[in-house]
Amino acid sequence: MTEPAGRRVRTAALELFAERGFHGTGIRDLAQRAGLSTATLYHYMGTKEDLLAEIMRDSMRLLLLAAGQTGTFGTPTERIARLTQIHVLAHAARPLHTRVADDEIRALSAPVRAEITALRDEYEDFWQSAIDDGVTSGEFRVAAPTVARLALLEMCSGVARWYRPDGPLTASELAARYVEMALGLLTVDGAAPALDPGAADDMNELVSELWPL
Amino acid sequence: MTEPAGRRVRTAALELFAERGFHGTGIRDLAQRAGLSTATLYHYMGTKEDLLAEIMRDSMRLLLLAAGQTGTFGTPTERIARLTQIHVLAHAARPLHTRVADDEIRALSAPVRAEITALRDEYEDFWQSAIDDGVTSGEFRVAAPTVARLALLEMCSGVARWYRPDGPLTASELAARYVEMALGLLTVDGAAPALDPGAADDMNELVSELWPL
Amino acid sequence: MTEPAGRRVRTAALELFAERGFHGTGIRDLAQRAGLSTATLYHYMGTKEDLLAEIMRDSMRLLLLAAGQTGTFGTPTERIARLTQIHVLAHAARPLHTRVADDEIRALSAPVRAEITALRDEYEDFWQSAIDDGVTSGEFRVAAPTVARLALLEMCSGVARWYRPDGPLTASELAARYVEMALGLLTVDGAAPALDPGAADDMNELVSELWPL
Amino acid sequence: MTEPAGRRVRTAALELFAERGFHGTGIRDLAQRAGLSTATLYHYMGTKEDLLAEIMRDSMRLLLLAAGQTGTFGTPTERIARLTQIHVLAHAARPLHTRVADDEIRALSAPVRAEITALRDEYEDFWQSAIDDGVTSGEFRVAAPTVARLALLEMCSGVARWYRPDGPLTASELAARYVEMALGLLTVDGAAPALDPGAADDMNELVSELWPL
DNA sequence: CATGAATGAGAATTCATTCAT
DNA sequence: GATGAATGAATTCTCATTCAT
The missing domain is CATH 1.10.357.10 (Tetracycline Repressor, domain 2)
Incomplete structure (x- = not known):
């Protein structure tokens, strides 16, 4: 908490965006994580x-x-x-x-x-x-x-x-x-042991069955 | 549009969730994409x-x-x-x-x-x-x-x-x-041509400078 | 369930209105309790x-x-x-x-x-x-x-x-x-043992304190 | 209107809940009675x-x-x-x-x-x-x-x-x-003038007729 | 610096009801 | 009779943002 508020806002944004995604993070979440009110938040940032x-x-x-x-x-x-x-x-x-x-x-x-x-x-x-x-x-x-x-x-x-x-x-x-x-x-x-072609076809068939278009 | 509505809803969800993410997709978006009103949407689905x-x-x-x-x-x-x-x-x-x-x-x-x-x-x-x-x-x-x-x-x-x-x-x-x-x-x-150790250290140093902890 | 549907609707309404109140009861609740779909409900009733x-x-x-x-x-x-x-x-x-x-x-x-x-x-x-x-x-x-x-x-x-x-x-x-x-x-x-007037005043005072206007 | 908004919200809730019941009162009603927008309402309260x-x-x-x-x-x-x-x-x-x-x-x-x-x-x-x-x-x-x-x-x-x-x-x-x-x-x-037993039976009979089980 | 107050727009979801089949 | 489909309006509540103090 000795960190300056502006930095705390950035850290909060970084952590929450990474954790919940941008759309999954509200400014209330940011404010809480940064230990500020939502209004104060806007002293240290532009828009979300x-x-x-x-x-x-x-x-x-x-x-x-x-x-x-x-x-x-x-x-x-x-x-x-x-x-x-x-x-x-x-x-x-x-x-x-x-x-x-x-x-x-x-x-x-x-x-x-x-x-x-x-x-x-x-x-x-x-x-x-x-x-x-x-x-x-x-x-x-x-x-x-x-x-x-x-x-x-x-x-x-x-x-x-x-x-x-x-x-x-x-x-x-x-x-x-x-x-x-x-x-x-x-x-x-290309020297890797390739699957025999028949096996490859089997796989394609299996995929087609399981995920029909 | 000959597809049944229930299927259109699923397709819309699939496309929009993939495109914009779950939190980035609103039910209005889903309804519009499926060609339904938001209320009708709920005839064909549970929750988002x-x-x-x-x-x-x-x-x-x-x-x-x-x-x-x-x-x-x-x-x-x-x-x-x-x-x-x-x-x-x-x-x-x-x-x-x-x-x-x-x-x-x-x-x-x-x-x-x-x-x-x-x-x-x-x-x-x-x-x-x-x-x-x-x-x-x-x-x-x-x-x-x-x-x-x-x-x-x-x-x-x-x-x-x-x-x-x-x-x-x-x-x-x-x-x-x-x-x-x-x-x-x-x-x-491990037979791949490794970078010489000095070069690896240089990289580490560069990273440390650019992304200080 | 051998009861006719119309009667089941009335019974459902009676029970649910008594239990949850009119505004606390939805037609979906009525339909479910009566064992009917909401649309069918309207065959047996006017409005809620x-x-x-x-x-x-x-x-x-x-x-x-x-x-x-x-x-x-x-x-x-x-x-x-x-x-x-x-x-x-x-x-x-x-x-x-x-x-x-x-x-x-x-x-x-x-x-x-x-x-x-x-x-x-x-x-x-x-x-x-x-x-x-x-x-x-x-x-x-x-x-x-x-x-x-x-x-x-x-x-x-x-x-x-x-x-x-x-x-x-x-x-x-x-x-x-x-x-x-x-x-x-x-x-x-009026022959009932009335509280002495002083006690009544005390009560009034207590009420005034606890529920100030 | 010189009352603080928080108090007005409480008063509105009290009056409306008493008048129309909890389920019969919408937040719009509360907001209107308190003289606030619905969004502002939530500045002064938790949930309904x-x-x-x-x-x-x-x-x-x-x-x-x-x-x-x-x-x-x-x-x-x-x-x-x-x-x-x-x-x-x-x-x-x-x-x-x-x-x-x-x-x-x-x-x-x-x-x-x-x-x-x-x-x-x-x-x-x-x-x-x-x-x-x-x-x-x-x-x-x-x-x-x-x-x-x-x-x-x-x-x-x-x-x-x-x-x-x-x-x-x-x-x-x-x-x-x-x-x-x-x-x-x-x-x-028990000294109150009881109805004669025959009259009581008559009443029971009348109730049974009017409200058959 | 900091915040309480305020808000229009929008969130997801449910409402009672109608109607074509 | 019975119901799946449909809906406009309403529900409670949150959104990101602004601003006067």
């Missing part, structure tokens, strides 16, 4: 959406900054390794920020969403160009580079949903493992 | 939460049923391959259901959440035991099997967020690729 | 208020009929005795009807309320004229005959709120006791 | 039921307090006399509170109802033990002491329904009269 936008901007800008400092030099392999590492470390170190940034884009109004989406696209461009460069250079072998980017980012971002620093792995160890997985994913050689 | 619970129950039960039919026999490698395949196919074929089921658990009231969580835990047990068995048999080499399960599921579930059937890959092709990735992930041999 | 009006009309008409047959001949003492007896017997025998009639007048719309109030006034006139005649003849000694009527009726009507036929008194015994009390009440001779 | 619970709690607590101060010493006759006096005075002085407390218990939700019922039972215990003590000491002669308590309370509470301070009796005079009636009721000697 501004609060969300701040969180997302901060989150994206830092990621973007880090990507700019690490993702622009060296071989594609090195670039992907470093991008993966900071992405995982960031998601392990700041799970609330990253979860909000990942989950609540749809809650933003059009103009802010455009702004945040632009930042995110810029960030993902670092990944995409590293992947594309790797494919061009032959370091990576992937059929659909765009799909690869999406799969990689989903996989790495998931960390924010379950990683606990008091678990068996440190954040650094976790990041190292994800780097291995990411690079493996980008150099799939 | 009932609608959500139905979607999640259906989604989880089918996944569970499919896992029961495919994830219990054969080698661990085969089991994981099949589980991955149905999971990806299901998420590609029914992205709305699976997205709602993945994203809106927190919106459920305690009793329903307990019910759905139990179904989900049961489903994830198929994965966990396949992984654990593979580790025991030596087919898989993973330091933290629980982490592996989480990473795998996150990665595969992400499909529902971006896969489009009119893209470059069919759902079957996508599933095949994910099977390869999943098996690769579980047999990481 | 009609149902209430029927109950009150029946209740008041019977009371009025009985009063007309018993309250018009004999001495004032005999008339009051008979009126008390039928009033108590009626309230013991038909507690639901009488409770609804006593409690729900305010729920009626103006025109129906006027009608029911007229019936009630007519009924109470039997009491009032018996009392007044007794005062004129000297059989009764009461300072405020109107107050006496109100007190008597309140006291006797209360029976419907608590009397149970399986209790220690039969309805006839109960009625006999009330006849005694009623006649005693009308022949109060 | 809270408002009712407050009224009932206040009413019962004061009655209980008064009973505790006056109903515990002296002879049974004196105790009943004082209990009757405060009960009648309270009902004459605060008819709205007491009417709400008497009529709307059924409108309360289970937990609050339990609380209020406990208070009421405690209050009625003062009456019951005074009556029982009087029966033991021989001061009172009543066949069914529990019935006597119920009859007494019904009779006295009725005052709140019709007493007007600008009528022929002051509240004190009214209370004195009720004390006489109460004591008379408790010392019924």
Whole structure:
């Protein structure tokens, strides 16, 4: 409680947006968590959406900054390794920020969403160009580079949903493992023991039965 | 509009919950999308939460049923391959259901959440035991099997967020690729070209600077 | 359930209006209790208020009929005795009807309320004229005959709120006791051991303190 | 209108609940009577039921307090006399509170109802033990002491329904009269001119005809 | 700085009732 | 008879926000 009120508001917003989502959080909840009245709340914030936008901007800008400092030099392999590492470390170190940034884009109004989406696209461009460069250079072998980017980012971002620093792995160890997985994913050689085609058809049939259109 | 009204309500709920989230969807939205008045809406549904619970129950039960039919026999490698395949196919074929089921658990009231969580835990047990068995048999080499399960599921579930059937890959092709990735992930041999330790430290330092605790 | 539906509706209304009050009872409640759909309900009734009006009309008409047959001949003492007896017997025998009639007048719309109030006034006139005649003849000694009527009726009507036929008194015994009390009440001779005036003042003071205006 | 808004809300609730009943009073009615918008109303209250619970709690607590101060010493006759006096005075002085407390218990939700019922039972215990003590000491002669308590309370509470301070009796005079009636009721000697048995049977027959089971 | 007071709009849900079949 | 479908109006209550003090 020695923290300044303005900071407490941000912390409250971060925690509650991560926990209940933007639409699931009321300003009364924010006020209570911050230990203020709802009216006082407005001394320290603009609108509720501004609060969300701040969180997302901060989150994206830092990621973007880090990507700019690490993702622009060296071989594609090195670039992907470093991008993966900071992405995982960031998601392990700041799970609330990253979860909000990942989950609540749809809650933003059009103009802010455009702004945040632009930042995110810029960030993902670092990944995409590293992947594309790797494919061009032959370091990576992937059929659909765009799909690869999406799969990689989903996989790495998931960390924010379950990683606990008091678990068996440190954040650094976790990041190292994800780097291995990411690079493996980008150099799939098709030598993995594929299911026999008949089995694949069976699966498709099962899915069609269970989830008819 | 030849569809019966009850079905239109379910479809509207599915689409809107997936698009805007449960809390971001009002009954007015549901009514409008279903082409009914809000009062008439209640002729075809219980509460808004009932609608959500139905979607999640259906989604989880089918996944569970499919896992029961495919994830219990054969080698661990085969089991994981099949589980991955149905999971990806299901998420590609029914992205709305699976997205709602993945994203809106927190919106459920305690009793329903307990019910759905139990179904989900049961489903994830198929994965966990396949992984654990593979580790025991030596087919898989993973330091933290629980982490592996989480990473795998996150990665595969992400499909529902971006896969489009009119893209470059069919759902079957996508599933095949994910099977390869999943098996690769579980047999990481540490032989991947690790970043040199100095570089890893640099990253950690950068993260510490950008996201101070 | 062998009862005809129309009767079941009346019974349901009677029970629920007595139990929860008119405004506390919804047509859904009525339909459920009667074992019908809400739409079917309307085959057997007019509006919800009609149902209430029927109950009150029946209740008041019977009371009025009985009063007309018993309250018009004999001495004032005999008339009051008979009126008390039928009033108590009626309230013991038909507690639901009488409770609804006593409690729900305010729920009626103006025109129906006027009608029911007229019936009630007519009924109470039997009491009032018996009392007044007794005062004129000297059989009764009461300072405020109107107050006496109100007190008597309140006291006797209360029976419907608590009397149970399986209790220690039969309805006839109960009625006999009330006849005694009623006649005693009308022949109060002021000889009862009054509180000393000082004590009465103390009470007034206490009330003023506890319930300040 | 110089009254503070919070008080106006309480007054409005008291008046309207007494006039139309809890279920017959909408928040719109409360808001209009208090001169506020419905939203502003909620600045000054919890739920509608809270408002009712407050009224009932206040009413019962004061009655209980008064009973505790006056109903515990002296002879049974004196105790009943004082209990009757405060009960009648309270009902004459605060008819709205007491009417709400008497009529709307059924409108309360289970937990609050339990609380209020406990208070009421405690209050009625003062009456019951005074009556029982009087029966033991021989001061009172009543066949069914529990019935006597119920009859007494019904009779006295009725005052709140019709007493007007600008009528022929002051509240004190009214209370004195009720004390006489109460004591008379408790010392019924059976000497009242009973109806001849044949007449009583006639009445029973008439009731049976008019209100067949 | 801080807050009590205030609000129009909207939340989910229920209301009594009608009507075509 | 019986009912599924439908609804405008009303229900209680919360929303995010403003503003005078």
